[in-house]
Amino acid sequence: MVAALKERGLYKTPLGSGKHDITCPWVEEHTDALDTGAAYFEPDDLYPLGGFCCQHSHGERYHIRDLLAQLEIPNIEARHKPLIRVIPGDLHRVVDAAEKELAARGRHFQSGGLIVSISSDPTTGDPSIVPTSAQALARELSVAALWEKYDRRSDAWVRCDPPQRHVSILYDAQDFRHLPPLAGVIRQPYFRECDGKLITEAGYDKTSQRFGVFDPRQFVIPEPTNEEVVAAMALLEDLLEEFHFVSDTDRAAALSAIFTAVVRPSLSYAPGFHVKAPVYGSGKTYLCELIGAFAGPGRNTKVSYPTTSEEATKVMLFLLLSGPAVIEFDDMANDWIPHGIIKRVLTAEHITDRILGASKIATVSTRTLFLGSGNNVGPVSDLLRRIVTIHLDPRCSTPATLNYKSSPVDKVRQNRGRYVAAVLTLILAWRKAGSPRAGVENIVTFGGSWSDYCRHPLIWLGQPDPATALLEQVKHDPDAELLGSLMVEWQRAFGSYSITVRRAIEAAETNSSLRDAMCEFPIVERGEINHSKLGWLLKKNMDRIINGMKFQKDQAEGRNAWRVVVADSPPLPPLPPLSRSITKSVTGNNKIIGGEV
Template sequence: MRAVPGNLEVVSDVRAPALLPGEVCRPVLDIEGNGDLARVCDDAEHLLLKVGAAIYQRGGVLVRIVREAADQPGLKRDVSAPRIVPFDDLSLCDVITRHIEVRKRNRKTQDLVCVDCPRVVAQTILARKEWRFRYLEALVEHPVVLEDGRVLWESGYHAESGILLDIEPFTFQSPYDDPDKDYAQEHLARLCELLGGFAFVDKLDLSVALAFLLTPFVRPLLQTAPAFAFDAHAAGSGKSTLVRTGAVMSTGREPAFLTYGDDPVELEKLLFAALLAGDQQIAMDNVIGSVRGAVLAVILTSAIYRGRVLGQSATATVPTKAVISMNGNNLQIVGDLTRRTLVCRIDPECERPAEREFAFDPVEEVRSMRSEYVLHALTIMQAYIASGDCVQLRPFGSFEAWSRLVREPLVWLGLPDPVDSIRVLEAADPEREQLRAMLTSVESVFERREFKATEAIHASQARRQAELGGGPVPSDDQREALAEALQAVCERNGELNSKALGRWLLGMQGRIEGGMRFVRIREARGGAMWRIERKV
């Protein structure tokens, strides 16, 4: 196992003319006249490739790297963060003119004269959607551990993976060749010392925090990775500090902070904007209330995500190569996100946690000793891969590759399985609590008998039940438990709504909780027939 700087392409800067060795001028592109557009565009693309212009294709659009980050409402970045930006026709004209001497034949004199790149040339190249430019999967500012244990650690474009490493010379130490388990234990101890000031509830939370520190160094290669949630009971407990520590360790700067709100459309726009820009760390800071959302769930379990480019009519399909985290006080992770999120709990057990004193600031520690801490993370994963061991753990659906490279090394070194933290989220998931209460209360009344949504509501209402004079007759305790469960899922304007209950049952059908599930049996007059089924 070894570091692999040798197969990286050096990429030119798009802001300055790029000359080939021995050339004293830019390559020439001649435009003869009307009817020559297709040939001109072909030649322009060929010459841009020849001079090594930093143009990439990503998700069906051509993109470039800019060095000044731009904030937008709800998304705040470090001003020095590199950003992936789609080309428009004017910016592509600028790059072509910088790298290529464009000449156009004068109709009167028939001489070839230097001109700026015609806008129609750039527009045509952008509209083609079929290019020979390099694919860009991810832009990173740190080394990357490959699946075979080799490490990319010098700046350049790695053609095999599509990763562009943007690393200043001499930033990082050369990784070890074939580190063993003893080496890994030593480097793990250093990372544990870094996190020593955080009041984790137990060792499982430390394991989740360590997984958060390791994940960025393999995330560019992974199709998917779980999210990380940092939860505490009070402000000042260190949640944001832990997120910032991980971001500064991997990128050298603060994460892209995203404002989480209740509007799913706005959340989708912000997440897509961050993914399109290639943000490596996306942090939802100081979340209030519950975290839910189909878009976030899809992003966490999909290799790509499609959305509309802000300010343009174009759409793009971008890789989801980001480490996504969230933090808040008494976080509630709801629904499908519970199986996609690892939670780290912090509890200082004091009245004013923000007033505590610490031996050192972990953010400044990793900022000043970044190379050493990155080496600690790399060594842990390298050593596990080199060992050839295979830790047997329960499956973690959608995140198998992440488990192999991050989860297994931590368990191999004696830490709790970070995926066990999902059980904490599941136990506190309000959707699961509602489903559990509904299954229990409905079963107590109907047992294995079929029922309609209206019949379940009637069974919870003593007066209505007496009027109907049929169906199961629940006890007062059963009726109260059923009414309470129904109020949580289908109360509208102070009354239980059968249509809302029907929609809720459709959304929950087949989902097992406590060994039971709702099963839709058949359609009948007045609504679907349902039954509770027990699963062993």
């Protein structure tokens, strides 16, 4: 259209947003033949042929089709869309062309073997990843291009819809040549993994393969001077002022949860956080809402904790498909049952499984913050090393009747950019100071990026180690204590001899201490110790060292047998070089940081 208008001397200038100032082809009909008031509009989804408007008296008579006829431009060319012709024998080329045109629109991506798009909640503005259905894909392909097939009766190419066969082949594909990969959505400025650069621009970043949906103007991150660090820390501590933390380490753990919420998309792995209290109305759910407000503009995705492993797998995959910022298990009535999928989402970067109600396999990112809360419940077994517990205790019988002066959740939601910027400022200050790492015990799974973003900066700022509860849980694992007691009684009863499970159960009938140690585990059925369950328990914990002892598998009487042996300790690794010390002084709630920042 623009080329044809220029060729006839009718084109004047572009006006932006797809609008062009032109000379009306019927200018001689204007009053005094004034060459004003005519415009051409480029095609879009609502106006596939484009638009023509003339503000003179004949404007109601002439429309886009009249302009096309005047310029001798066929409708198919006016649409300014690519043309895909369905030719028998060229199926692969047709499907490839369809994917290419779909990618050219810039609205679709590939993620975990699926074609997806990004949608934002109209109320909160929170973005989510939306898998594209086969029906939606057919519609999008019809918008992306014009489709034609050859009609033998008319001996001509005629318009058609995208063929279902071609749509299905593209939908079922696992690998895509043209659709850009999408690793996740971002709701605020973030640290890019490969180079640690703070990305403050929204949109698609080819390096990280992430799409930022946020207004950069809301996140003003100052130079991390000493004054800005003190102000940022005071801003965050003020939010936690009225929560009834049991200890300073619990307050530090809450700050670490806030840091994790801000930088979770930059972390391959991160622990979950559980808020525990002895009575209802203690502020557990409210603290989870405060933490979640730092993760994104939307509300936490609240669900009940799954009771079975099968339910857990279905629920987790379904929830993670949309890439939520936070998944919260609110008001839990029972402990964190160590379902396999729950353990994986906390220590694996992706999980793969079949989509419920569909015949497709999907791989989803686990870069979501997991929160939980409940009265006197918490992580158990393998989850003790994956969940940080934050303890609250208002120390009164009816905490729900207590009065509070401020509403920290509302503060953050009304000015989220300022509070997120405060967290990023503190991390940047720690980096500027040389990234000093405190001489604290390492946590294997979370000893990398999570510690660098959410643990060491807080210790550098004068806070207690926020991972204290996690370390205590690992060291004082109730299951390990029970297993250690069984080892002690087993060694007292059998010494260093190898004993079959059957012989051990027979000996327990006359050895009450050994029997009591066995019965602490769920291996009793109808008052009798189940042989298979005891054997499975020993096999599961084989070679696990507790208090310098371990169960070792052997042979006796032609069967598998077990004995308790003293475990040899591995040689200690060399000590790391000492990091530069950071001088700190604390006055009330204000922490003044010595040295250069």
